[in-house]
Amino acid sequence: MACSKVTHKRKMKLINTVELALHGLGTKPSRTFLTLLGIAIGVAAVIAIASLGAGTRGLIIAEISGLGADVIAVQPGRPPTGLADIGSVFYAETLTQKDIDAVLRKENVPHAVNAQPFVLVPGAVTYGNETYYPQIIGGGAEFYRDVFDVYPEEGVMYGDSDTNEKAAVAVIGYKVNKELFGQSSGLNEKITISGKKFKVVGVLPKLGQVAFAEVDEMVMIPHTTAMTYLLGQTHFNEFIVQVDDPANVARTELDIEATLRDTHDLEPGEENDFAIRTPSQLMEQVDTILLSLTIFLSAVVAIALVVGGIGIMNIMLVSVTERTREIGLRKAVGATNGDILTQFLLEAMLLTMLGGAFGILVGGAFAYLAGVLINTYTQLEWTFALPYEAVLGALLFTMFIGLVFGIYPARKASRKSPMEALRYE
Amino acid sequence: MSPLIEAIDLTKSYDDGTRALRGASFTVQEGEFVAIMGPSGSGKSTLLHILGFLDPQSSGTFRFRGKTLNEMSHEEIARVRNEELGFVFQQFNLLPRQTVLSNVILPMYYSSVPKREWEERARTAVEQVDLTHRIDHEAFTLSGGEKQRVAIARALVNNPNLIFADEPTGNLDTKSGKAVMDILKSLHEQGHTVILITHDMEIAKHAKRMLYIRDGMLESDTQT
Numbered sequence: 001m002a003c004s005k006v007t008h009k010r011k012m013k014l015i016n017t018v019e020l021a022l023h024g025l026g027t028k029p030s031r032t033f034l035t036l037l038g039i040a041i042g043v044a045a046v047i048a049i050a051s052l053g054a055g056t057r058g059l060i061i062a063e064i065s066g067l068g069a070d071v072i073a074v075q076p077g078r079p080p081t082g083l084a085d086i087g088s089v090f091y092a093e094t095l096t097q098k099d100i101d102a103v104l105r106k107e108n109v110p111h112a113v114n115a116q117p118f119v120l121v122p123g124a125v126t127y128g129n130e131t132y133y134p135q136i137i138g139g140g141a142e143f144y145r146d147v148f149d150v151y152p153e154e155g156v157m158y159g160d161s162d163t164n165e166k167a168a169v170a171v172i173g174y175k176v177n178k179e180l181f182g183q184s185s186g187l188n189e190k191i192t193i194s195g196k197k198f199k200v201v202g203v204l205p206k207l208g209q210v211a212f213a214e215v216d217e218m219v220m221i222p223h224t225t226a227m228t229y230l231l232g233q234t235h236f237n238e239f240i241v242q243v244d245d246p247a248n249v250a251r252t253e254l255d256i257e258a259t260l261r262d263t264h265d266l267e268p269g270e271e272n273d274f275a276i277r278t279p280s281q282l283m284e285q286v287d288t289i290l291l292s293l294t295i296f297l298s299a300v301v302a303i304a305l306v307v308g309g310i311g312i313m314n315i316m317l318v319s320v321t322e323r324t325r326e327i328g329l330r331k332a333v334g335a336t337n338g339d340i341l342t343q344f345l346l347e348a349m350l351l352t353m354l355g356g357a358f359g360i361l362v363g364g365a366f367a368y369l370a371g372v373l374i375n376t377y378t379q380l381e382w383t384f385a386l387p388y389e390a391v392l393g394a395l396l397f398t399m400f401i402g403l404v405f406g407i408y409p410a411r412k413a414s415r416k417s418p419m420e421a422l423r424y425e
Numbered sequence: 426m427s428p429l430i431e432a433i434d435l436t437k438s439y440d441d442g443t444r445a446l447r448g449a450s451f452t453v454q455e456g457e458f459v460a461i462m463g464p465s466g467s468g469k470s471t472l473l474h475i476l477g478f479l480d481p482q483s484s485g486t487f488r489f490r491g492k493t494l495n496e497m498s499h500e501e502i503a504r505v506r507n508e509e510l511g512f513v514f515q516q517f518n519l520l521p522r523q524t525v526l527s528n529v530i531l532p533m534y535y536s537s538v539p540k541r542e543w544e545e546r547a548r549t550a551v552e553q554v555d556l557t558h559r560i561d562h563e564a565f566t567l568s569g570g571e572k573q574r575v576a577i578a579r580a581l582v583n584n585p586n587l588i589f590a591d592e593p594t595g596n597l598d599t600k601s602g603k604a605v606m607d608i609l610k611s612l613h614e615q616g617h618t619v620i621l622i623t624h625d626m627e628i629a630k631h632a633k634r635m636l637y638i639r640d641g642m643l644e645s646d647t648q649t
Contacts, residue, residue, distance in 0.1 A: 016534055027522055329518045332479060333532035333579070334507020336500055419479040422518060 017339070021346040024319075025354075035315045036355030038308030039401065043359025043394045044366065046301045050390030051367030053290050055374075058383045060286045063209065064279050068147055069246040072253055073277045074099075074260070075238050093235040094264065094273045100239055102263045109241070109255040111248040116143040117236035119223050125172075125180065126192045132179040134172075134219045136193060138226030141171045141202065147242060148210050152202035154187045163222040166229070171202035175216040193221070194230050208379040249278055305397065309352070309405040316348050316409035327413050328421025341414035348406025349399055356398030360391055427491035428452040429587060429618055430476060435485035436641075437471050445471040447641035448485065453620065455586060458613040460621045460632035468641040469622050470591060476620065477510060477589050478502050507535050511580025515592035517572040519579075521565035525556060528564055529578045536583050550578040554608055570601025577608055587618045594628055606631050 025032045076094040100115045102108055121136035141157035144150055151157075158169045170191060177186045190197045198221060207215040227233055243252045253276050260274050320327070327340055335343075364386050374382040430453040437446040445468045453459055463469045474480040475487055481494055489505065497505070511532075512518075519528050529547040538546065551560050554574035559567060564575060573593055580588055590609060594602030610631055613619045623629050630649060637645040 013540070016540065020534065325518060326520060329520070330531070330535070331503070332477070332506060332512050332518075334503050334535035334583075336503040336535070339503075339535055417480065419474045422479070422514070422516075 014342075017342050017346055018350070020343050021350050024323075024343070024347045025351060028319075031315065032351065032354075035312060036351050036358060038311045039305060039352050039355025039398055040359035040362060042301050042304040042308055043356045043398060044363035045304070045359075046298060046394050047360050047363025047386070047390055048366045048370075049294060049297045049301070050387050051364060051385060052370060053294050054385035054387045055367070055371060055382055057286065057290055058385060059380055061283065062381070064282050064286075069279060070243045070249065071147055071279070072241045072243060072249060072256060073238055074103075074241065074256060075275045075277065076235065077273065077275065093233075095236045095239060096234055099260055099263055099274075100236075102259050103241060103256055108259040108262075109252055111244045111252045111255070112241050113244050114143065114242040115239055116140045116147075116242075117223050117239040119226050119231060119233070120237050121193070121221070121226050121230050123194050123230075125176065125219055127180040127186070127189060130180045132176060134176045134217050135214065136219045136221065136226075137213075138221055138223035138231075140222070141220050143240075143242075144220065147240065150204065150207065150210060150215060153205040154185055155200070155202035158201050158222065163224050166224045167222060168196060168198045168225060168229075169201045169222065170198040171204065171220045172200055173204050173214075173216040173218040174206040176219055177203050191219075193219070196229050198225075249280075253278055302397075305401055308355070309401040312348055312351055312402065313405040313409060316344065316351075316406055317412070319347075320344060320409045320413040323413075324416060324421045324424040327416050328418045328424065331416075331418035332422060337414040340416075341410045344410035344413045345403070345406045348410065349402030352398040352402030352406075353395060356395050359398075360394055427488065429455045429457075429490060431486070431488040431491070432472075432476070433486040433488075435472070435475060435482045435487060437468070437475065437480075437483045445641055446475075446482070449638065449641070449643045450485075451636060451643060451646060453618065455618055456613075456616055458610070458619045458621070458631075458633045460623060460629035460635045461638060462623060462626070462629045462635055463638035463644075465624055467638045469624075469638045471641075472638065473589055473591055473620070473622050477512060478506055503535070507532060508583055509586050511583070511585040511588040513573065513576045513580050513588065513590040513593045515595040517569075517576050517596075519564040519572055519575055522563055524563055525551060525560045525567070525575050525578075528575055529582050531579060532583050538583070546582055547578075550582040551575075553581060554578045555604075568601070569597050570604060573597060573601070573605050574608065577605065577612075581612070585617070587620065588612060589620050589622070591622045592624070593621070594623070594625070602628070 074095065095117070097117070100117060103112055103115050116139060119138040121138055123136065124131050124133045125136070126132075140160065140163055142159040145157040152171060153174075155171075157171055158167065161167075162169050170193075172180075172186060172191070180186055180191065181189065185203055186200045187203055189200050191200060192198070204215060204218075209215070223236070241252070241256060243249050256276055257272065261272065264273055266272070330340060367386070368384050371382045371384040374380055432452070433450050434448045435446055435450070436444070436448055438444045447468075449468075449472060461469045461472060471480075475482045478489075478494070486493060489509075494502070520531070526544070526547055529550050530543050533543045533546065548557070548560065551557055554577050556571060556574050556578065559571060564572065567575065573596075577593075588609070593605050593609070597605065606628065609619055609621065613633075619632070621629070621632055629635055633649060635645070635647050635649055636643060637647075
């Protein structure tokens with residue numbers, strides 16, 4: 001019976017080692033769970049951030065595509081350098097009717113078909129004893145209808161003739177109507193803005209957000225009327241240029257820039273005193289903001305994961321010491337240093353990856369719940385998204401953490417002398 | 426053909442200055458049943474560690490099938506431990522929270538035995554030590570005699586040439602000890618080489634040959 005035998009390749013199969021490692025984790029379930037919790041919390045945070053970021057992006061994309069692909073917005077002042085800088089844009093006074101006239105000349109901007117200025121009017125609207133503070137915008141109602149697909153429920157959107165005549169007409173949003181007139185319609189009633197009476201010619205249905213504006217809380221009056229009677233100003237807060245074809249947007253952007261630099265007498269090398277924004281540019285800005293936010297939060301989470309990894313290393317060292325006799329025995333029955341190293345390393349990596357998987361579930365569930373709450377309590381149409389890059393990245397990163405923090409305890413285990421390990425009490 | 430084990434003038438000193446072995450020379454042929462006898466502290470356990478590739482000697486030559494430790498790679502040594510040697514320890518050294526079956530399967534993890542044969546081979550080994558009725562019990566629930574029989578099954582499962590038994594009955598009552606010795610004897614009859622380490626003359630009598638160690642030196646080598 002004790003005969004010589006053939007030695008095949010005697011490499012331990014990975015699947016067997018995985019089984020061993022799983023068994024090792026299974027013998028101390030509560031310790032395993034607490035240890036992987038450190039990783040799981042970090043990963044849950046990453047996944048929640050990534051999912052909420054993707055959801056936010058989805059919302060903003062929906063808004064931006066509502067802007068239409070064929071419009072270009074021009075704002076006064078230099079381009080905003082960030083969120084906090086946007087205020088400075090609205091107080092600049094560099095855009096006037098002269099600019100619009102120049103842009104609408106075919107020889108300057110051949111693909112511009114229309115341009116509409118907008119001004120912001122501060123203050124309240126009153127009707128009888130009711131007062132409400134809406135967002136009052138001076139601009140063309142017909143233009144708004146055509147560009148943003150906003151149609152009145154009752155009445156009409158006033159047109160260019162009203163704008164030219166500086167007519168005292170207004171289109172009001174759903175919530176404005178409700179605040180001032182209750183259940184009845186305000187159509188053809190007279191509302192007062194800064195002491196001047198306006199006739200309500202159109203009432204909008206409930207729309208929520210359109211192109212970043214809360215349309216339900218909006219009152220729209222002709223910009224000419226607003227500038228002459230309410231504001232006493234000749235500059236605009238923004239104007240929107242409609243381009244004949246979305247394909248010509250990029251070209252037209254350059255044409256507008258050249259035209260405005262000319263009308264503003266800017267020297268070559270001087271910075272623009274206006275900002276041109278296209279929907280795609282807007283998207284880029286949004287992405288930049290979201291990306292920097294994500295990177296910042298991920299860095300914080302990475303630190304948390306490293307702390308979790310140190311916890312893993314600590315527990316693995318304890319485990320290696322506790323299992324000294326087991327290591328000695330395994331070596332006595334034929335385990336190589338490599339077998340032991342692989343077993344303990346895989347155990348650490350499985351621990352972190354289980355933590356990662358658990359974190360993905362928790363983070364995903366959290367983001368999903370947040371989405372449900374957003375849809376329930378706001379008018380936003382939130383779509384739950386779980387970016388697969390984040391899921392994959394989290395799993396790879398936790399694997400990496402397991403590798404980095406598992407290697408030291410695993411090496412320590414593999415180098416134990418079998419005889420000393422067997423004698424260990 | 427070279428002997429299974431060839432020991433020439435083996436010594437072993439530990440870091441604390443203890444000289445556990447002071448020159449032991451002997452050979453063991455395949456198929457022998459040898460008892461290494463001696464009072465406690467005589468160096469017999471140290472000798473076993475050297476012969477079992479668990480700890481290297483300080484000087485002298487130890488050849489296994491004609492090869493010294495230095496001529497073997499780390500992987501080769503692990504392979505010898507796995508395929509050619511089986512250990513039965515006084516402390517049993519089972520994995521307490523695992524079943525008898527998994528304890529016996531353990532050496533096959535590191536062997537070339539295909540996984541589908543593991544369970545059957547383990548069951549056969551457990552049958553040989555007459556523990557089939559306990560096969561699914563966790564090791565810590567067994568009595569000392571049963572534990573030692575599991576350890577023997579584990580030592581057998583890869584069908585090694587050489588079985589080392591280090592005071593296998595040291596922690597057992599007389600009856601369990603006898604059962605363990607009967608198994609070792611039958612293994613010898615099946616052709617395995619058995620090296621038994623004990624301080625107990627009654628136990629040593631089961632072997633065919635006795636090496637008596639005292640103060641780290643081989644005092645006598647007798648056939649019984």
